[in-house]
Amino acid sequence: MYFRKNLIIFINLIAFVCINILFGCSSNSVGDSGSQNTKRSIIRNKGSDTMVNLAQAWAEEFNDLSSTISVEVAGGGSGTGVAALINGTVDIANCSRQIKEKEKQLSLENTGKEPIEYIVGYDALAVYVHKDNPISQVTIGQLAEIYGEDGGITKWKQLDVANSKCKSDKIIRISRQSNSGTFFYFREALLGEHRDFELGSLDLHGSKDVVEVVGRTPCAIGYSGMGYATEHVKMLKVSIDENAPYYAPNLDNVIAKTYPIARPLYMYSLGVPNGAAKEYLDWILSDDGQKIVEKLGFVPLTKN
Amino acid sequence: MRIQPNKATNRPFSETVIELFIRLCGISSILFVFGIFFFVFKEGASFLFNGLNLSEFLSSEEWYPTSLNNKRYGTLALILGTFGVTSLAMLMAVPFGLGAAIFVSEFCSPKLRETFKIVIEFLAAIPSVVWGFIGLTLMNQLIIQVFNAPIGLTMLNGSIMLALMSVPIIVSIAEDSLKAVPDSYREAAEALGATKWQVIYRVLLPAAKNGLLAAVLLGAARSIGETMAVLMATGHSVNIPTSPLSWIRTLTATIAAELGEVARGGEHYQVLFIIGILLFTITFIVNLIADLVIKGIRQG
Numbered sequence: 034m035y036f037r038k039n040l041i042i043f044i045n046l047i048a049f050v051c052i053n054i055l056f057g058c059s060s061n062s063v064g065d066s067g068s069q070n071t072k073r074s075i076i077r078n079k080g081s082d083t084m085v086n087l088a089q090a091w092a093e094e095f096n097d098l099s100s101t102i103s104v105e106v107a108g109g110g111s112g113t114g115v116a117a118l119i120n121g122t123v124d125i126a127n128c129s130r131q132i133k134e135k136e137k138q139l140s141l142e143n144t145g146k147e148p149i150e151y152i153v154g155y156d157a158l159a160v161y162v163h164k165d166n167p168i169s170q171v172t173i174g175q176l177a178e179i180y181g182e183d184g185g186i187t188k189w190k191q192l193d194v195a196n197s198k199c200k201s202d203k204i205i206r207i208s209r210q211s212n213s214g215t216f217f218y219f220r221e222a223l224l225g226e227h228r229d230f231e232l233g234s235l236d237l238h239g240s241k242d243v244v245e246v247v248g249r250t251p252c253a254i255g256y257s258g259m260g261y262a263t264e265h266v267k268m269l270k271v272s273i274d275e276n277a278p279y280y281a282p283n284l285d286n287v288i289a290k291t292y293p294i295a296r297p298l299y300m301y302s303l304g305v306p307n308g309a310a311k312e313y314l315d316w317i318l319s320d321d322g323q324k325i326v327e328k329l330g331f332v333p334l335t336k337n
Numbered sequence: 338m339r340i341q342p343n344k345a346t347n348r349p350f351s352e353t354v355i356e357l358f359i360r361l362c363g364i365s366s367i368l369f370v371f372g373i374f375f376f377v378f379k380e381g382a383s384f385l386f387n388g389l390n391l392s393e394f395l396s397s398e399e400w401y402p403t404s405l406n407n408k409r410y411g412t413l414a415l416i417l418g419t420f421g422v423t424s425l426a427m428l429m430a431v432p433f434g435l436g437a438a439i440f441v442s443e444f445c446s447p448k449l450r451e452t453f454k455i456v457i458e459f460l461a462a463i464p465s466v467v468w469g470f471i472g473l474t475l476m477n478q479l480i481i482q483v484f485n486a487p488i489g490l491t492m493l494n495g496s497i498m499l500a501l502m503s504v505p506i507i508v509s510i511a512e513d514s515l516k517a518v519p520d521s522y523r524e525a526a527e528a529l530g531a532t533k534w535q536v537i538y539r540v541l542l543p544a545a546k547n548g549l550l551a552a553v554l555l556g557a558a559r560s561i562g563e564t565m566a567v568l569m570a571t572g573h574s575v576n577i578p579t580s581p582l583s584w585i586r587t588l589t590a591t592i593a594a595e596l597g598e599v600a601r602g603g604e605h606y607q608v609l610f611i612i613g614i615l616l617f618t619i620t621f622i623v624n625l626i627a628d629l630v631i632k633g634i635r636q637g
Contacts, residue, residue, distance in 0.1 A: 201487050210573070210594040211403045229404045232414075232575040235490060235584055238568060238594050242473070249477060252487040 073103040074309045080114020080127030083156060083214035084298055087329050088127050091317055094325060098316075102309045111214065118303055119143050124310050128299040129156065129214050146304030153317055155332035157295035158219055159259035159268040159282040161207075161244055163251045168194045170270040170279040173293055177223045179204055179254065182231045189252075198251035206234035207243050207255030215240065219256050222294050240330075256294075259283075260330015287332045298331065374617060381610030388604070389611065400575045400586075402595065402605040410608045412615070414575045418585035419619075421578040422492050422567060423560040426499035430560075431553055433500070434507030438552070439537060441508065442515040454509070461505035465565040468498045472570025486582050488572070493581040495571035499563055503556035510555060514548020515541055547631050554627045558620060564589040588612050 078088055085108035092104035114126035115136050121144045132148055140148050160176065162168055168189070175192060178184040187204055189196040196202065208230060209216040220230060237243050243257040248265030259282040262268055270279035273293050286292040300317070302310050316322050323333035385391075389410065397411025441453050476497060477489030484493075518541055526536045542549065564587075572584025573594065592609050599606045 199487060200485070203487060205488055211401075217403070226405045229401050229407070232398070232400065235488070235572040235574045236586070236594070237573060242569075245473070246477075246488070246490065249474075249481070250488045 073099075073101055076102060076104045076125060076309050076313055077123040078104055078125045078127065079107040079109060079117050079123045081111040081129040081214060081298070082108045083129045083218075084127040087154070087298070087326065087331060090325050090329055091322060094321075095313060095316060099312070102312060104313060115148075115301070118148055118301055121303065124303065125306075125314070126301045128301060129218065129296065131297075131299060132301055140303070144303060148301040148303060149305055151300045151302070151314055151318070152297045152334065153300050154298045154323070154326040154334060155287050155295050156218075156298055157259045157282050157287045157292055157332055158215065158222070158256050159262065160271060160294075161247045161255045161257060161262070161266045161268060163198065163247060163249075163253060164265055164267050165198045165251055166194070166196050166267065168192060168196070168269065169267075170272065172272050172274055173223060174274055176271075177228075180206060180208070180220075180230050180234070181224050182229045184231055196251065201252065203252060205250060205253040206231070207247055207250075207253050208234035208236050209240075209243065209256075210236045210238055215257070218296055219294070222296075258330045259332075284327075284332055288335065295332065377610055377613045377617065381607045381614055384604055384607035385611050385614070389608070394608075394611070398575065398577055400591075402608060408604065412588065412591075412612060414577050415586055415588045415591055415612070416615075417577055418492070418571070419561060419587040419589070421583075421585060422495045422499060422571060422587060423557060425492060425496035425581060426503065426560045427553070427557055429496065430500035430503045430507060430556055434504045434552070434556065435511055435549065437504070437508045438511035438515060438549075439541075442512045443533070443537060443541070454512070457505045457508050460501070461509075463502075465502065465563060466569075468502055468566040469569030472498045472566060476570065480582075484582060488584065490570060490572035490584055491582045492571055492578050492585045495567045495585070495587075496581075498566045498570050499560040502563060502566065503559045506559055507552045507556040510552035511545075511549050514545045514552065517548065518544045550627065550631060554623065558623065561616070561620065561623070562589060564593045568593055588616055 078092065080088075085106065088106045092106045095102070095104055111128045111130055114123065114128055115132060117123040118126040119136060119140045126148070132150065137148060140146065160171060166189075171192070175186060178186040186192065188202045189199060189204055190202055209219075216236075224230075235246065237246060237255075240257040240261050243255040244261045244263055244266055247253045247255040248263055259268065268282050270281045271293050272279040278291075280286045280292045282292050282294075287295045300314065302314060306314055318334070323335070326333040394410055394412055395416070396413055397409065398414040399409040399411040400414065401407065401409040437457070441450055441457075445453060472494050473490070476494045480486055480489035480491060480494055522540050522544055523536055526540045531539065567587045568590035571587065571590070573586050573590055574584040575586050576583055578585045592612055595605070596609050599609065
């Protein structure tokens with residue numbers, strides 16, 4: 034009996050794989066014959082996972098626009114991108130941090146070319162709470178005590194907030210899995226390099242999930258890209274300390290560099306770009322390219 | 338006079354080919370298991386024997402794989418999370434699964450049985466990410482309302498999802514093993530004047546216990562190995578579970594969440610593979626116990 038059941042599953046599986054292979058092949062061959070007509074020059078683009086969706090969106094749009102250039106995008110992390118740049122295996126590296134002096138030197142030694150930096154947009158992390166939570170602003174120091182290891186703030190009333198919808202008054206910390214770029218940046222912005230987050234936060238897998246869960250949880254606080262806001266959550270104003278003014282996460286404040294939890298997103302080309310890479314970077318910095326930045330929830334260089 | 342077995346020359350050629358093919362299938366499954374184990378072990382080995390503090394790995398709850406200056410790899414909270422969510426799931430799934438199996442095999446009309454089996458097998462076909470999504474949205478809300486909990490992404494949520502996923506496995510295997518009990522047993526028991534309940538409790542369940550145990554253990558193995566649903570539904574929080582409403586994190590979910598973004602070959606990468614070895618060991622022990630129990634039942 035088991036055997037018969039397993040056999041049926043096995044046959045189904047084989048059939049499924051066969052169908053996939055068949056269809057996969059046929060669609061591939063169509064794609065190949067299409068691209069053989071026009072020989073495109075290829076830009077290899079790799080790096081930051083924070084930026085991978087953005088880079089993908091740029092590449093898709095650009096591949097549609099251009100008949101001569103094709104962009105191939107891969108993630109792997111900012112470090113991976115820079116390493117590939119140093120080895121000369123990519124044309125453009127995406128980086129959610131600035132390149133280090135040592136990496137510049139390595140690149141110069143290895144390839145004879147220096148990485149050229151382009152700021153292509155900004156990433157601002159908003160601090161989210163449930164829409165019924167009366168809190169409206171928070172300082173970086175308070176956030177550090179909420180999220181940091183052995184931090185002193187665990188109840189909403191310690192922030193002088195009467196969060197009536199949250200019966201236990203306990204702050205539920207929503208965070209990200211411990212190696213996402215967002216997690217790294219938020220930890221560094223709050224705690225610097227010498228302190229860790231307190232364990233016991235809910236480490237969700239994706240920027241959207243954070244906002245989703247905060248929107249359903251009156252006790253929760255969370256952080257995510259400001260583009261992910263929904264009507265169920267509220268974004269807090271943030272200041273560097275109590276005496277400084279509080280700023281809301283919006284395009285104006287990020288561009289003016291007054292909102293404290295925002296960072297530039299970089300692209301590095303190997304040497305002064307020319308030809309295809311130059312055309313691509315110019316397009317990214319143009320209004321059309323920057324519109325995509327805004328569409329994906331990041332902050333464009335200038336307000337359109 | 339003994340009859341000599343026929344030599345291979347008398348057998349049709351196709352039979353030889355089929356036998357060879359089946360033999361290959363059998364050997365390949367062993368090869369795959371060892372191949373996978375070898376790969377997982379190889380990836381984690383150098384840090385396992387050189388650098389990792391094994392007692393801290395198993396007894397500390399501090400899981401800080403990406404700390405900048407004080408990396409700590411303690412998996413106690415993850416191990417307890419896996420065990421907690423699995424046992425809670427089994428607590429729910431085993432009575433339901435075995436009950437459903439008994440109902441389908443002993444009380445249903447043949448027509449109803451076919452419908453039931455199709456529906457139950459359909460339940461098994463729902464991808465785990467869909468269960469995870471149900472846990473994240475629907476069950477989350479429900480637990481908040483019913484238990485007045487601050488957040489519904491809890492061990493309870495995850496184990497309900499796991500129970501729903503392992504019930505179909507338990508039902509179909511348990512039902513098969515109940516059906517495999519010869520009808521003569523039932524007839525003999527009824528001829529002795531046993532009621533339906535007595536037949537089930539005193540005759541069928543003991544006769545089918547190997548199969549039933551296999552059903553439960555396969556269900557449990559499904560729960561231990563499940564990743565996506567628990568990743569989404571349990572809150573994914575490094576926490577020692579103290580009640581069904583604690584939010585927890587499991588071993589599998591940790592691998593799934595972190596392996597994608599970790600530098601290949603680094604310490605953290607290797608630790609994730611060592612967690613893989615740990616999971617392998619746990620499953621091996623569960624299977625070993627199952628084998629021993631079944632052997633014990635046979636002899637006893």
